[in-house]
Structure formats: structure tokens, C-alpha cells
Amino acid sequence: MALSHALCYYTPWGYLRMATRPPRLAASAFCGCAAHSPKRKALGVDPQIKSANLKRLRRIEGQVRGLERMVAGDRYCADILVQISSVQEALRAVGRALMRNHLRHCATQAIRQGSPADAESMYDELLNLIYTHAR
Amino acid sequence: MALSHALCYYTPWGYLRMATRPPRLAASAFCGCAAHSPKRKALGVDPQIKSANLKRLRRIEGQVRGLERMVAGDRYCADILVQISSVQEALRAVGRALMRNHLRHCATQAIRQGSPADAESMYDELLNLIYTHAR
Amino acid sequence: MALSHALCYYTPWGYLRMATRPPRLAASAFCGCAAHSPKRKALGVDPQIKSANLKRLRRIEGQVRGLERMVAGDRYCADILVQISSVQEALRAVGRALMRNHLRHCATQAIRQGSPADAESMYDELLNLIYTHAR
Amino acid sequence: MALSHALCYYTPWGYLRMATRPPRLAASAFCGCAAHSPKRKALGVDPQIKSANLKRLRRIEGQVRGLERMVAGDRYCADILVQISSVQEALRAVGRALMRNHLRHCATQAIRQGSPADAESMYDELLNLIYTHAR
Numbered sequence: 276m277a278l279s280h281a282l283c284y285y286t287p288w289g290y291l292r293m294a295t296r297p298p299r300l301a302a303s304a305f306c307g308c309a310a311h312s313p314k315r316k317a318l319g320v321d322p323q324i325k326s327a328n329l330k331r332l333r334r335i336e337g338q339v340r341g342l343e344r345m346v347a348g349d350r351y352c353a354d355i356l357v358q359i360s361s362v363q364e365a366l367r368a369v370g371r372a373l374m375r376n377h378l379r380h381c382a383t384q385a386i387r388q389g390s391p392a393d394a395e396s397m398y399d400e401l402l403n404l405i406y407t408h409a410r
Numbered sequence: 411m412a413l414s415h416a417l418c419y420y421t422p423w424g425y426l427r428m429a430t431r432p433p434r435l436a437a438s439a440f441c442g443c444a445a446h447s448p449k450r451k452a453l454g455v456d457p458q459i460k461s462a463n464l465k466r467l468r469r470i471e472g473q474v475r476g477l478e479r480m481v482a483g484d485r486y487c488a489d490i491l492v493q494i495s496s497v498q499e500a501l502r503a504v505g506r507a508l509m510r511n512h513l514r515h516c517a518t519q520a521i522r523q524g525s526p527a528d529a530e531s532m533y534d535e536l537l538n539l540i541y542t543h544a545r
Numbered sequence: 546m547a548l549s550h551a552l553c554y555y556t557p558w559g560y561l562r563m564a565t566r567p568p569r570l571a572a573s574a575f576c577g578c579a580a581h582s583p584k585r586k587a588l589g590v591d592p593q594i595k596s597a598n599l600k601r602l603r604r605i606e607g608q609v610r611g612l613e614r615m616v617a618g619d620r621y622c623a624d625i626l627v628q629i630s631s632v633q634e635a636l637r638a639v640g641r642a643l644m645r646n647h648l649r650h651c652a653t654q655a656i657r658q659g660s661p662a663d664a665e666s667m668y669d670e671l672l673n674l675i676y677t678h679a680r
Numbered sequence: 681m682a683l684s685h686a687l688c689y690y691t692p693w694g695y696l697r698m699a700t701r702p703p704r705l706a707a708s709a710f711c712g713c714a715a716h717s718p719k720r721k722a723l724g725v726d727p728q729i730k731s732a733n734l735k736r737l738r739r740i741e742g743q744v745r746g747l748e749r750m751v752a753g754d755r756y757c758a759d760i761l762v763q764i765s766s767v768q769e770a771l772r773a774v775g776r777a778l779m780r781n782h783l784r785h786c787a788t789q790a791i792r793q794g795s796p797a798d799a800e801s802m803y804d805e806l807l808n809l810i811y812t813h814a815r
Contacts, residue, residue: 352512408495621720622782630813647757678765
């Protein structure tokens with residue numbers, strides 16, 4: 276499993292480019308984002324993680340519509356609460372897959388090629404994600 | 411949303427029981443039971459909780475579609491993770507409102523009119539909801 | 546399982562008293578606390594829940610001392626993190642047992658004998674405990 | 681606290697490996713390995729994180745003893761539950777500090793000097809810690 280071969284870059288022209296040795300990025304550019312876009316992009320995305328996540332999110336969208344029907348139909352509160360918990364678990368699974376991708380590409384890039392300050396920024400970002408957002 | 415206003419009670423522990431003594435529930439608590447349905451119904455649903463929850467769920471559905479677009483567009487993983495966390499919080503708010511309704515109507519009914527065994531079943535159900543599902 | 550026989554009261558004289566019909570308490574007095582004490586008391590405590598919780602807490606105290614030894618000995622961070630998670634689960638088990646006691650006695654008392662305002666205060670307290678403190 | 685400053689590495693995945701290339705770790709990162717111990721050691725421990733964690737854990741030990749007194753004194757369940765939640769938050773703070781240390785030293789080492797398989801093991805370990813243990 277050669278990790279470096281999975282590193283793809285999102286360029287300003289909108290397509291992925293393979294690099295044998297990724298360029299040293301400034302702290303603000305870890306996202307590999309297109310300079311013309313205000314939206315930060317992922318440094319690399321494993322195609323299987325992406326397609327699995329899209330599939331999961333479409334299923335979650337259906338589950339949320341199911342919740343709407345349960346609420347509209349005055350279904351037993353405890354049954355809806357159990358169903359909400361199941362949607363939350365499904366979102367958690369998407370989060371876990373994204374976190375794997377994040378560690379594999381963006382975090383690895385910052386830790387391997389970044390300056391000590393870049394690495395520290397990445398640790399801060401990860402801790403914030405873990406303890407504030409991934410609970 | 412066909413809701414019978416007749417005084418019939420669907421108990422949380424799965425059977426229909428007629429009340430010998432009318433419940434001391436607020437005016438907003440009407441019976442949502444459906445004897446012909448295999449699906450358990452809420453004992454009472456506060457109209458304002460219901461409409462707020464439907465509104466919240468429709469917004470959540472939109473947020474999930476937003477997540478799909480973020481994943482499809484290879485947006486920065488950390489940004490998607492923060493967004494997932496926001497959907498989780500929104501689901502938690504729906505859960506909290508449903509739990510309030512559940513305590514106010516179903517749990518109160520079981521604790522006030524139910525037998526000691528009914529009350530114990532309700533405590534078990536609540537503990538299960540709180541410690542397994544309400545994360 | 547006669548629930549009412551488990552209802553014990555903590556009196557200003559510091560001991561438990563059985564009551565066949567509990568007195569109607571004001572909202573501020575749901576805790577059954579002694580008037581002379583600034584510390585609120587439980588309305589009723591199941592002896593087996595109390596002794597099981599004391600046992601659990603003494604074990605947790607030992608686990609925390611174990612954590613101190615792990616940190617002092619520079620043990621592998623991931624191993625300490627797993628151990629912290631185990632202490633958290635143990636505390637959660639104590640919380641669950643306390644919540645059962647709370648529902649069985651204090652909440653039941655407020656819902657059964659309290660005024661509508663008393664019941665609403667109890668719902669608020671429970672929701673706060675569930676969604677802010679029991680996560 | 682006898683800590684060897686020799687350059688020997690105890691890898692997170694359970695075996696001792698000598699570094700062919702000295703790690704780019706900060707001065708505070710010293711080797712904590714103990715070849716004669718079956719207990720895994722941290723690759724590096726920031727002294728300030730360690731002393732802060734020991735202080736926090738001693739305070740937590742005191743908080744747990746406080747919980748024992750509350751339970752022994754039949755204090756109001758909701759008050760004990762709030763106190764448990766405060767101990768959980770304190771444990772979470774210790775976990776967060778340990779996670780920072782883990783990312784800074786052990787994870788960084790595995791990602792920088794390890795083989796692709798080493799890095800993948802570290803991602804798995806981190807995901808497991810984040811999604812199973814860091815609640």
C-alpha cells in the first residue's frame with residue numbers, strides 16, 4: 276500500500292494531478308485549494324471513501340425524510356428518538372470515513388512536508404475536530 | 411393528520427388501555443392512538459413542538475443535501491466534519507423537543523395512571539433512551 | 546413491586562421516614578431537603594442503588610490512581626486514553642443508576658403530587674440533565 | 681521518573697525499532713522506552729503536559745471522593761449527576777492533552793519515519809481512539 280501514490284492534488288483547473296513529491300505548502304494552503312475559489316478543497320480524496328460517503332449521505336437523507344413522516348404521523352416519541360439516534364450513528368460513520376481521509380492526506384501532508392508551525396496548526400485542528408465536533 | 415380526540419390511550423409498553431380516570435393532561439394533549447395501526451403512536455403531541463420539529467427536520471434534510479454537495483465537490487474534510495457536527499446538533503435539538511413531549515405526556519401518563527409495573531417499564535425505557543440513544 | 550413502599554423521606558432530623566402518603570411539596574422543596582442545611586437531599590434512595598454506587602465510586606477512585614501511575618510512568622498515550630474511556634464508562638454507570646433513582650423517587654413525586662408548575666420544573670431539570678450532563 | 685535520553689524508539693504498534701534517521705522531534709521529546717518492561721511507553725512526553733495531567737488527575741481523584749461523600753450523604757440525585765458530568769469534563773481535558781502529546785510525538789513519528797503500513801496502523805489507532813474512546 277504505497278501511500279504516496281494516493282496523493283492527488285486539486286488544481287485551479289479543477290482536475291486531479293498526481294505528484295511524486297508534493298510541493299511544500301504554506302499553512303494557509305494545506306487544503307490544496309484553488310486560488311480562485313473561496314471554498315477550501317481536500318488535498319486528496321480516496322475515490323472509494325468518496326463514493327461510500329455519497330451513498331451513505333443519500334441513505335441518511337432518506338432517513339431524515341422518514342423522521343419527518345414519523346413526526347407528521349404522531350408516532351411514539353421513543354420510537355422517533357431511537358430513529359434519530361440511528362441517523363446520528365450513520366452521520367458518525369461518514370465522519371469517521373472523512374477523518375480517515377483527512378488523516379491520510381491533509382494531516383499527513385502537513386506533518387510530513389509542513390514546517391513545525393504547520394504541524395502544530397494541524398494538531399490544533401485535529402484536537403478541535405476530535406473534542407468539539409466528533410463527540 | 412387525522413387525529414382522534416376520543417379518550418383512548420395507547421400505552422408506551424405496547425397495548426391499548428382505556429383510562430378509568432381521565433388524565434390530568436394539558437389541553438394540548440390529545441390522543442393520537444390508532445387502533446388499526448401496528449405503528450405505535452404518541453399519547454399526546456404538543457402542536458408547537460410538532461410543527462417546530464417538522465421545520466427543523468426539513469432544514470436538516472437540506473443540510474444533508476449540502477453535505478452531499480460538499481463531498482461531491484471534494485471540499486476540505488475538516489469543513490465537512492464541522493458541518494456534520496452541526497447536523498448532529500440539529501438532530502439533538504429535535505431529540506430534546508421530542509423528549510420533552512415524551513416526558514410531558516407519555517411518561518407522565520405512565521407514572522400517574524399506570525401500575526407500579528407500568529411506571530418501572532417507563533423508567534427502563536427512559537434510561538435506555540437517555541444512556542443509549544440520546545448522545 | 547409496590548413502588549410506594551420504597552418512598553423514604555429525609556427529615557430535618559437526618560434520618561429516613563416511611564410515609565404512606567407523601568406530603569404535597571412546594572416546587573423548591575422537591576428535594577426533600579432539610580431546612581437547616583444548604584445541601585439538597587434526595588427524596589428517596591434505594592439502598593441497593595446507594596451501596597452499588599459507593600462500591601463503584603471506590604473502584605473508580607482506584608482507577609484514577611491507576612491513571613496517575615500511568616501518566617507518571619510515561620505509559621503509551623493511547624493506552625492511557627483507553628483507560629480514561631473506561632473510567633468514563635464507569636462514571637456513566639453510576640450516573641445511570643442515580644438517574645434511575647431520581648426518576649423513581651424525585652421525578653415521580655414531582656409528577657404525581659406536584660402542581661403542573663412543579664411537573665414542568667421537573668421536565669426542565671430532566672432535560673437539562675439528559676442533554677447537558679448525561680452525554 | 682527515570683527517563684533514558686538514548687535514541688531508542690518504542691513504536692506504537694508494539695515492537696522496538698531503532699531509528700536509522702534521527703527524528704525531527706522537538707527538544708522536549710525524549711525517549712521513554714523501557715526495553716525490559718512489557719508495558720508500552722510513550723515515545724515522547726512534553727513535561728508541561730505531563731505535570732498538568734498529574735495535577736488534573738489528583739484533582740479528579742478528590743472529585744471522585746467528593747462524589748462518594750455525596751452518595752453516602754444521600755445528596756440530591758440531580759446535584760450528584762451534575763458533579764459526575766464535571767468529573768467527565770475533567771477527564772476529557774486530560775484525554776485532550778494526552779491526545780495532543782500523542783499526535784505531536786507518537787503519531788508524528790509513525791507518519792514521518794514509519795513505513796506506509798506503520799502510518800496506516802497509526803490512522804487506524806487514531807480513528808479507534810477518536811470514535812470509540814474520546815467521547
